[in-house]
Amino acid sequence: MTYFKAGIATLLLMLPPAAFAELSSDLRPQPRPEGLQQTALRVAVSDAGFRQWLTSFRSRAISAGIHTRTLDAAFAGVRYDAGIIRLDRNQSEFSKQIWDYLDTAVSPTRVANGRKAISRHGAALRGIEQRYGVDKEIVAAIWGLESAYGAVRGDTPLIGALATLAYDGRRGAFFEEQLLAALKIVQSGDVAPRTMTGSWAGAMGHTQFMPTSYLAHAVDYTGDGRRDIWSDDPADALASTAAYLQHFGWQKGQPWGVEVRLPASFDPADARRDNTRSPAAWAAEGIRDTAGRSVPNHGRASILLPGGAEGPAFMIFDNFEVLERYNKADAYVIGVGHLSDRLKGGPDIAAPWPRQHSAISAPQRKALQRHLKRRGFAVEKIDGIIGPNTIDAIREFQKSAGLSADGFPTHELLEALGS
Secondary structure (H helix, E strand, O other): OOOOOOOHHHHHHOOOHHHOOOOOHHHOOOOOOOOOOHHHHHHHHHHOHHHHHHHHHHHHHHHOOOOHHHHHHHHOOOOOOHHHHHHHHOHHHOOOOHHHHHHHHOOHHHHHHHHHHHHHOHHHHHHHHHHHOOOHHHHHHHHHHHHOOOOOOOOEEHHHHHHHHHHHOOOHHHHHHHHHHHHHHHHHOOOOHHHOEEOOOOOEOOOOEOHHHHHHHOOOOOOOOOOOOOOOOOHHHHHHHHHHHHHOOOOOOOOOEEEEEOOOOOOHHHOOOOOOEOHHHHHHOOOEEOOOOOOOOOOOEEEEOOOOOOOOEEEEOHHHHHHHOOOOOHHHHHHHHHHHHHHOOOOOOOOOOOOOOOOOOHHHHHHHHHHHHHOOOOOOOOOOOOOHHHHHHHHHHHHHOOOOOOOOOOHHHHHHHHO
16 A cells, blocks of 8 residues: 555544554665764764765665756755654544544534635536546535645645655655655756745645655646646646545545435444445335435445444445545545535434544554554554554454444443443
8 A cells, every 4th residue: 555645634643653554664764873862863863874875865766867067956955854753653642533533624614614615616527627637625624624725734844855755764764665656746847946845744735635646646637837736826736636546436425425314223333344245235224315315326325334333324336446545544535525425515414423422542553563463363464543453343242242233443442442
């Protein structure tokens, strides 16, 4: 799995660092010199270890096709930034329930601002929809979550941030690849080093592209010869987002998902991503939309219970998986999808969320995984990421304990596992 970006919306979700793809070790930067203490790193590492790493990286960059004049221009004045590392270190401790995230992601203000943005940039969005076959509201929703419709694009100089993260070494290979891609963007003439800004984690522009994804998918929609996702004019950024979704198979007119009502007889264990059926087959089991109608045939679909059996249910389609290419978290995908529905004039989510359940922290998620593993359930990693593997293990435990097998992690579940 390759993350598309790590931008403003990702900072809201704060996925644990282990969620990033593993990259080959041949890109990993040279280790820091032995003997430097953490305090020294915060103060003087740029004077010694960082400069040493830059010298080594320069050789690798030249071998990768980066010109010396590009390197000289890009690295003028660049220093190690300990603040970037503190932000990176603190990510995994963040936790938020999906309903808390959606309260912000699809707030009345964000919906109202989105409708104004669509009105203001309607001609560009309609043209982008026609050219790439991606619904304009979906593109606008990603824009809204990533940068509040361009208001919060990030002002961190990216070359310095990426160099700091590449040198630091914890995810050095990933960030060195992003740094090389950023230098290629500068070398192409699309942006000057000093105006290449974004989030501390390297995401850029209105819709927060990572540099590697920019190289693969950014487009010059305005026809001015530059793929300018930083400009106050968002057209290139919005078109690049649509091009990205088109590349991964977006089907225009197919919903990301539809909120549904489940019959009392529904087994939560059937709400699995690999359990896909036609809407007609789900209707035969008594599943209807919130108006009591059968869901139209938009293709095969699965049932998702993002808040467990006590919360709303969604019938999700292939476009849900396409949005996951942008960000893997269910909360983000539902945030984009639901915001797009609201921008079209659709209603709020009808069913209540189980707000009595507070979020479990990263250490508690790891403890939950350890308890599952000790009891013999198939947990691959103790990483604090509640992904499909851990959800399946939770379901198996819930079945064995006679509980509702919805796979939803709660404090009560953690207590039951530890008893």
